[in-house]
Amino acid sequence: MLRLRQESTAPWTSRRGRRPATLGVMSPATLPAPVSGDEQTPGCAVVWSPQLADYDFGPYHPMSPVRLTLTHELACEAGLLQRPGVQIIDAPVASRDQLATVHTDAYLDAVARASEPLDLAAHDELISFGIGGDDVPAFRGMHTASARLVGGSIAAVDAIRSGRVHRAVHVAGGMHHARPGRASGFCIYNDAAVAIRHALAAGEERVLYIDVDVHHGDGVEMALWDEPRAITLSLHETGEVLFPGTGFIQDSGGTAAQGSAINVPLPPRTGPDGWLRAVEATVPALARAIRPTLLVTQHGADTHRMDPLADFTVTLEAQRAAMEILRDVADEVCDGRWLALGGGGYAVIDVVPRSWAQLIAVATGDPIPGDDALPDAYVAAESRARLEHGIPDEPGGRCWGDRVPLAQRRPWSEGMDPEDPLDRAIQAARRAAFPEWGLDPFLD
Numbered sequence: 001m002l003r004l005r006q007e008s009t010a011p012w013t014s015r016r017g018r019r020p021a022t023l024g025v026m027s028p029a030t031l032p033a034p035v036s037g038d039e040q041t042p043g044c045a046v047v048w049s050p051q052l053a054d055y056d057f058g059p060y061h062p063m064s065p066v067r068l069t070l071t072h073e074l075a076c077e078a079g080l081l082q083r084p085g086v087q088i089i090d091a092p093v094a095s096r097d098q099l100a101t102v103h104t105d106a107y108l109d110a111v112a113r114a115s116e117p118l119d120l121a122a123h124d125e126l127i128s129f130g131i132g133g134d135d136v137p138a139f140r141g142m143h144t145a146s147a148r149l150v151g152g153s154i155a156a157v158d159a160i161r162s163g164r165v166h167r168a169v170h171v172a173g174g175m176h177h178a179r180p181g182r183a184s185g186f187c188i189y190n191d192a193a194v195a196i197r198h199a200l201a202a203g204e205e206r207v208l209y210i211d212v213d214v215h216h217g218d219g220v221e222m223a224l225w226d227e228p229r230a231i232t233l234s235l236h237e238t239g240e241v242l243f244p245g246t247g248f249i250q251d252s253g254g255t256a257a258q259g260s261a262i263n264v265p266l267p268p269r270t271g272p273d274g275w276l277r278a279v280e281a282t283v284p285a286l287a288r289a290i291r292p293t294l295l296v297t298q299h300g301a302d303t304h305r306m307d308p309l310a311d312f313t314v315t316l317e318a319q320r321a322a323m324e325i326l327r328d329v330a331d332e333v334c335d336g337r338w339l340a341l342g343g344g345g346y347a348v349i350d351v352v353p354r355s356w357a358q359l360i361a362v363a364t365g366d367p368i369p370g371d372d373a374l375p376d377a378y379v380a381a382e383s384r385a386r387l388e389h390g391i392p393d394e395p396g397g398r399c400w401g402d403r404v405p406l407a408q409r410r411p412w413s414e415g416m417d418p419e420d421p422l423d424r425a426i427q428a429a430r431r432a433a434f435p436e437w438g439l440d441p442f443l444d
């Protein structure tokens, strides 16, 4: 694996040199030291409040909050929240000032209006802010519910920065499509972007955001487009065929932050082994070169083969492997300082709870083996949810994984197949992004 070249050759260096002293940036040596002395079980915050389920577009919307309540149920029943070093933290409602670090005043006013009973004239006005219609219908209490998701991500950053924990998980977060002035793709406020802004304002030197949702993390990229201290890296199904239609390799950040946006668009029907090949061929090398002080990841579960809104065929085994890769990256490059968020995922009973409870398992200690049976109490809760949602019960019961073992992966260092569309996509992304960070796109 190619290591970071001499620091003086990295494009980042010149930007660091121009950084104004007034930002109050802390060097890595002055970052708060994590309190936990146990290397095996670094402390982990898990954000949870039952009110997070108030983010609810109604019974006919694909993003049902049952995916959150069942994830919490599974994490509880599996004993994950009782593991050593786990701290449950509340999700307070983010303030208007906090939201305004990313969102426009006009948009914040529009969401506030959408949270109240609406007259007909209001509908026309709100639609220009992306509110209304099938994707982001207005609902009572919309502002408070959405701002609570943001508050959870901010609280997670604060928990890490205080030194109380190394890691934090907030599965209700990851609303990566929300734009500064517009709702989009079921996302109202962009908790990831606000949390990253919050971290930078608090003194974080450099934040790396990695998004493995099947959709491009367009809202986060856009909000941080000109911010050289925040680097966004999104792996997703190509925007040529999938919403939101963005995230191409040539999109690399604003003029003040060239190289700070990195996109790895992948072909439709990318499977578990190809997806992990893409992650491994891009993420670790870039993370080592970028040298963040905090890693923020978005774990949309909609890469899964059962997801109704996208075309990848990824498995729970591969999603778990990606979580472990990202955890290891945080351990290697930023002392384990890692905030993991949820995101998309529309197989709300069949897939998301197992994927995100596994995320909590990976962040709080050991992952759960894929062959392990689901706890009986969770299976009962899941059956009740199936009945409520009109989804038939799974015959024969299920376990934590999909019972699809991962293949032996061929490392990128052993070469690429120019006839394979996936390899060509990975190579194109490396050619676009690696030189900006002093890396060789052809060799590891």
Ligand SMILES: [Zn+2]
Pocket (backbone or CB within 6 Å): 213, 214, 215, 300, 302, 343, 344, 345
């Ligand atoms: Zn998605």
